[in-house]
Amino acid sequence: MNAQAPALRDPRLNRPEPFTPPLGDGGFFQRDRSIHPPAHAPGYKSSVLRSPRQALLSLENSISEITGPVFGHNDLGPLDNDLIRNYAKDGDPVGERIIVHGRVLDETGRGVPNTLVEFWQANAGGRYRHKKDTYVAPIDPNFGGCGRALTDDTGYYYFRTVKPGPYPWRNYVNSWRPAHIHFSVFGSGFAQRLITQMYFEGDPLIPVCPILTTIPDKDALDRLVAPLDLNASTPFDSLAYRFDIVLRGQRSTYFENRTAGN
């Protein structure tokens, strides 16, 4: 049935309210799932039985998603961002000495300050210090393989380590992981929580990695590859790689004095 048309009114009485800046709800920008790997990616066999098959239920962000754990320097030890020293027993670990540095940003380009960044990796031979890793390459007695840092006021972080080696794994019979470092990042709200992996420029295993190629978007994949950053290297000591991490942006709430925005 036809709805009744609204009565004609004098348009001069029908002006919109005076404009005020949009009151954001503080929610995060909707996640663009097309740049992330799908849950079910058959080329990465472990995902087949571990991928939800129902549609995710979209949830407008409430206080439960906008908030998240806050960390501080009290949570960290002085050597936590130095993987060359934080497990050394009788010398430095074996391998190419490198610095990894970059910024944690959000999608608006603002740095994400005081956020916890955690990282873990195999040693230079491609072996993890983990009771479940049985790869033939030896454990390095001077290398633990994990660390963490808090970003500064501008979102900047850095750490020192040795370059991890590639290693074989059970997917196809001859599958090898490119050299990589795992990253865990928090952001300011639990909906920004992210785990990813950083790869190294020029690694020939990148285009044939069944995990890396779960990412359907070529540009998104390229953004996981850290370039050599010769300007940040320490002469006669360490090469450097640059890795920026982007977390979801946030709609502002101008009445709030937030740390990460406005």
Next chain:
Amino acid sequence: MPQPLNYLKETASQTAGPYVHIGLIPAMAGFDIFEKNFSNVLVTPNTKGERITLEGRVLDGAGTPLRDVLLEIWQANAAGRYNHPADRSAGALEEEFRGWGRAGSDFDSGLVTFETIKPGAITDRTGRKCAPHVNLWIVARGINIGLNTRLYFSDEEAANAADPVLNLIEQPARRATLIAKRSERAGKIVYTFTINLQGPEETVFFDV
């Protein structure tokens, strides 16, 4: 061409892999490296509220427990207040209670436990009442992007029935996938849960 918007793109997710413990719970990987470690115990002796154990497992599509999964929880305190500057609700803040913890599943049984308190009901910024709940984030080998879900409490029937998020779930049977069951064991309150990644009882996961 219109002006470019120049937003950055979020960094793509990658699986946490089988050795996630090294970075996030090194003691489980089999070594001791940090002076201070994060854990599955959220409470201190001073924490207010009812002590509870959350105990659960994550099952794959074949019904086998994941034995290399990592869970994180994020919750309000007993007064319904999150320990975060964006939460301006009326409940009293407890500085000592961060409200966050992480746990790896047992390498044999797949059991995951947290020692925490039952959170209070939450009043959202729009004034909505939300049933007490714990926010859950799940990563593991084979999980390409962290899974978000929630745990609600079986003894909060009235609050659950009115909860705006539970009511977004169209099928009442699927709401039950988010309810942890209360029981008492040796004088302790235990809430048990099962996360089904697939199958007829697949847990409701959120795009938050």
